[in-house]
Amino acid sequence: MSRPFPLEGAVSVVTGASSGLGRRFARDLAAAGAVVVGVARRRELLDELAGELSALSAGSSTQVCDVADTDAFTALLADVEAAHGRVDLLVNNAGVGETRQEEGLEKYRRIMDTNYFAAVAGTLAVLPGMRQRRRGVVVNVSSDSGRAPGPGETAYGPSKAALSAFTESMAMQLDKSGVQLHVLYPGWVPTAMGSGAVAEGMPMPPRVVRRSEQQVSRLLLSRLGGRRIDIDAAQVARLAPVARALFPALYRRGVRAAAG
Numbered sequence: 001m002s003r004p005f006p007l008e009g010a011v012s013v014v015t016g017a018s019s020g021l022g023r024r025f026a027r028d029l030a031a032a033g034a035v036v037v038g039v040a041r042r043r044e045l046l047d048e049l050a051g052e053l054s055a056l057s058a059g060s061s062t063q064v065c066d067v068a069d070t071d072a073f074t075a076l077l078a079d080v081e082a083a084h085g086r087v088d089l090l091v092n093n094a095g096v097g098e099t100r101q102e103e104g105l106e107k108y109r110r111i112m113d114t115n116y117f118a119a120v121a122g123t124l125a126v127l128p129g130m131r132q133r134r135r136g137v138v139v140n141v142s143s144d145s146g147r148a149p150g151p152g153e154t155a156y157g158p159s160k161a162a163l164s165a166f167t168e169s170m171a172m173q174l175d176k177s178g179v180q181l182h183v184l185y186p187g188w189v190p191t192a193m194g195s196g197a198v199a200e201g202m203p204m205p206p207r208v209v210r211r212s213e214q215q216v217s218r219l220l221l222s223r224l225g226g227r228r229i230d231i232d233a234a235q236v237a238r239l240a241p242v243a244r245a246l247f248p249a250l251y252r253r254g255v256r257a258a259a260g
Helices: 020-031 043-056 070-084 105-133 156-173 192-199 213-223 235-246 248-259
Strands: 011-015 035-040 061-064 089-092 136-141 179-185 230-232
Touching (some): 020 035, 020 213, 035 043, 070 105, 089 105, 105 156, 179 213, 213 230
Parallel strands (some): 011 089, 035 061, 136 179
């Protein structure tokens, strides 16, 4: 497969790699020849992944880190650069959701720390080297909840909206630098987070926006380094912000009805 961004030997860091989309991204990148460093909080799951990655791509490994601790995360990225000489690809996939039991400002801080500030810190940490080499890709995994928020995601949706805005603005700022930023909208995927949200009472998304881990990963790997900033796994979801802008009252009635 011909890709805009060659993956053979590319030093790639994937956060949230212990499960779900992050694990799939890490495995598929390693299978494509990238040297992958999988990052997550859960050591026992990372230990399982480490063997898989090293079998697929020599030099691949895992590191335990809570990316919400931005000092620890940026130090880890510096260590990867020191060990491998560079970071060619950073996939900021780690994310957390919210539960109905949480209340107060602390919920919003917790979610912003992981979903927004960690990705911003990671992006800013790898950009100097990428700009110097005039080569590199950063992928920030967002959500359609950030483009078309609904009830029950008052912390999660805004964190993803902020991440999308940061990514798009930075991508335009870096135009012609040799560094490409992407914001990935994966649709609804039956990961632990996605299924957990449905269990918490979120309506099951319509079939047209549901995607598998394999579908999203295949799309991402094929689009890395391309000129388009947005990578949409479910393109129909792009219509929601349009409907919200053109027909706000009708849009909100529909969202409320869907939420029950």
